[in-house]
Amino acid sequence: MQHKAKSIRPFIGAKNFEVSRNFYQSLGFEEEVLFHNMSLFKTGAFGFYLQDAYVKDWVDNTMVFMEVDDIGRFWKELVELDLPAKFEGVRLTPIRDYDWGKECFLHDPSGILWHFGEFAK
Numbered sequence: 001m002q003h004k005a006k007s008i009r010p011f012i013g014a015k016n017f018e019v020s021r022n023f024y025q026s027l028g029f030e031e032e033v034l035f036h037n038m039s040l041f042k043t044g045a046f047g048f049y050l051q052d053a054y055v056k057d058w059v060d061n062t063m064v065f066m067e068v069d070d071i072g073r074f075w076k077e078l079v080e081l082d083l084p085a086k087f088e089g090v091r092l093t094p095i096r097d098y099d100w101g102k103e104c105f106l107h108d109p110s111g112i113l114w115h116f117g118e119f120a121k
Helices: 017-026 056-060 071-081
Strands: 011-013 030-035 038-043 046-051 063-067 091-097 101-107 113-119
Touching (some): 017 030, 017 046, 071 091, 071 101, 071 113
Parallel strands (some): 011 046, 063 113
Antiparallel strands (some): 030 038, 091 101
16 A cells, blocks of 8 residues: 555644644644634644544543654753743643653643654664
8 A cells, every 4th residue: 555645634622722722823833724613733744633622531642742853952942932831731841861762741731742752863
């Protein structure tokens, strides 16, 4: 099978759609409003759909991994955004080292866990 895929875009939910929209804009994603209850958030050629839908078990078990080119620089910029002070429920976890590389973590306002990582070369 040849996929010839151009993108993969997960759907994530939001406890409070407007708060989450503001959060992802603050995180540097570009928003494209698709409907009154769904937006595409992009960075470069990559993106995800944010929808005005909240199912606690689903959102509490959603994780997204985003590979970055320099985790040290990314972490510094992430901390400078001071998102936990601006958005209730947002938490940051500093960089951790693993056999495969390094990553840090961010919980969004709904509880979705983002992994930002850099693979070892």
